[in-house]
Amino acid sequence: MPDPVPMLAAEDVARSFDVSRPWLQRVLAGEGKRTLRAVDGVSFEIPKGTTLSLVGESGCGKSTVARLVVGLYRPSRGRILFDGVELEQARADAAQRRRMQMIFQDPYASLNPRWRVRDIVAEPIRAFGMVSEAAAQREKVAELLTQVGLSPLDGEKYPHEFSGGQRQRISIARALSSNPEFLVCDEPTSALDVSVQAQILNLMKDLQRRLGLTYLFISHNLAVVRQISDRIGVMYLGRLVELAPAETLFTAPRHPYTRALMEAIPDLDMTGRQRIPVGGEVPSPISPPSGCPFHPRCPLANARCKAEMPALLPPRGQPDTIVACHAVEEGRDPAPAPAGADQRMGTTATAL
Amino acid sequence: MMQVQDRPLGRGPGPILEVRDLRVEFPTRRGVLTALDGVSFDIAPGEVLGVVGESGAGKSMTGAAIIGLLEPPGRIAGGEIRLNGRRIDNLPYEPMRRIRGREIGAIFQDPLTTLNPLYTVGRQLIETMQTHLDLSDREARQRAIGWLEMVGIPAAAQRVDSYPHEFSGGMRQRVVIALALCAEPKLIVADEPTTALDVSIQAQIIALLKRLAREKGTAMMLVTHDMGVIAETADRVAVMYAGRVAEIGPVRDVVKAPKHPYTDGLMASIPPLDRKVHHLAGIEGAMPRLSAIPRGCAFNPRCPHVFDRCRVERPELLDTGTTRAACWLYDPASEKQAPELFRHA
């Protein structure tokens, strides 16, 4: 029986940023403070040994969720539980901290340029006092570097001596070094070529099978997301708009935004299928639209959508999925079609 | 070394960029490392050349050499680079710096190194434009907002005064793209311009880059790991391996019917979108370190088709009928010939 306590639970989590102009400019222009709601009321659970992925447009709040989940930002509202314990309490305990690691979107900014790679990789091992003997530490570092497709000899070099993808592999090796149980991976493979990407994804899947690791995974590459995820959350303007088992999301996407996203996937087969960017303006998170935040771009929008925020509900016949859409709830959306198929739903609002 | 022409000579205007036999070396305590070795290609006006290859293959290094920003002690040790017929690989720093802003726009793999954290994104765009174009403050600010809109930053007029750290990863990347384009260069060197972007913004940026190429005749070198982007954007593709060009040719041929065994392995590694697989295919082994590039064909220890000649002689780019590939299988004089069909053909 699966452990009923999820590795991670987010309950109605929100985070805003103050993006006001400097005080004097603001006073001169006679404008008030401006806040940006990067994440707004997001709830999910990640059962142990499974992978939840987050997808969605750039700026929709994925990295902010990742940073909230590992305690780099504090939520403005809501709470986060790590293995049943309040995150802040868990973070105060080194033994708990060791259990979670994050791989950052930007491998350049997260590696100390003055340290040798072997010291970068060994840092968590030392910080948590996991292996004390120098020889054993060296061996562990060599093993980690080999696992991510680098050579143990690379440990002597500095980060600037590596290419972008090689640096990303160093940050993966570092994240794995403290034997974490929960890994937050923000775009871990986007700097990697397809061959190394395949190796890293295989490694991640293998670690999950062998050691039962739990992942929160963020990627723009939907093919990669399909390979790694158990469940996928689609975010739009700081909110979850659809949360579904991975296969269901690809075979029967429901939310109009999810369907638009599937349509925008680049076409490797060069069938000449026109790739369709999600139509309309990307709305501003500073002044989000009323009602359903997707309504200015949605071909199915009606008066109710402009006024009333839809709740996350399971659509008929898909009990494992939740979708925040009035059209789906009312059963007036067209039948779902698999990813890559033409998802266009009439031309009303989607002026391209 | 013989001059390699990577495609038949056409009439029409000459190429904007010509790279011939480029060699880049890194002197180290343990000897000289050769990071690029005999790299040749050219890019015509309005053409997009995609550059792919495993991590560490030398893609960024090639871009850095072209824009004159090799990180010391790296240096160009041979060959030449021409922009509109004029040699630029041997220019002193100052003239090269002017060319870099005005004639070559660079989009780097790492957005944080391009953006100055202390200045607002608007100020950075305005200064770049005013350095190279004759614009009043007002015009420059208007244009800066226009560029932010063009790369899809919502509420551009409000966010033009934000600092880089207030933007998401993908938004910063789009600012870098706007910075590279705003002085309207002739050549764009784009290193992973869309990796941090979601598929929808990516489609928008690609459409923008293609439109610039078409309307303004801008030539573009596009480095990316994303084969989907390559398939959509590039006219031709160069596949790099261990500092060398392994295969080069029209995009459809390289992606759908690769001729070089390395390209073939690379294409087979792409995760499928239409199903979940237990184990992803990859290429066995890893790319050699620069200090240990094998003799003969650099790919020989990993190649499923290797034969004796590969371990001794280094292959030049040979005609394969559709592309040019550095592989002995395409030399009629070799004892082994290319198999009838590769997997993707």
Ligand SMILES: Nc1ncnc2c1ncn2[C@@H]1O[C@H](COP(=O)(O)OP(=O)(O)OP(=O)(O)O)[C@@H](O)[C@H]1O
């Ligand atoms: N400063 C340096 N000193 C020594 N070697 C270096 C230096 N910078 C890069 N290299 C090496 O040069 C090779 C080519 O690097 P380059 O950055 O061009 O790779 P790339 O093809 O862009 O890879 P990626 O896809 O990972 O960005 C790599 O093997 C790298 O380790």
Ligand SMILES: Nc1ncnc2c1ncn2[C@@H]1O[C@H](COP(=O)(O)OP(=O)(O)OP(=O)(O)O)[C@@H](O)[C@H]1O
């Ligand atoms: N420190 C900050 N100060 C102000 N605004 C911020 C800050 N961090 C993030 N934001 C804003 O919050 C929103 C969400 O950003 P986030 O980095 O979470 O997006 P993302 O989904 O990870 O995007 P990407 O795919 O581009 O990485 C963006 O509008 C961004 O500008």
Ligand code: SF4
């Ligand atoms: S609630 Fe209305 S506007 Fe929002 S996605 Fe559904 S149909 Fe479109």
Ligand code: SF4
């Ligand atoms: S030259 Fe030989 S080793 Fe190199 S790719 Fe061709 S067959 Fe393989």
Ligand SMILES: [Mg+2]
């Ligand atoms: Mg992000």
Ligand SMILES: [Mg+2]
């Ligand atoms: Mg690179």
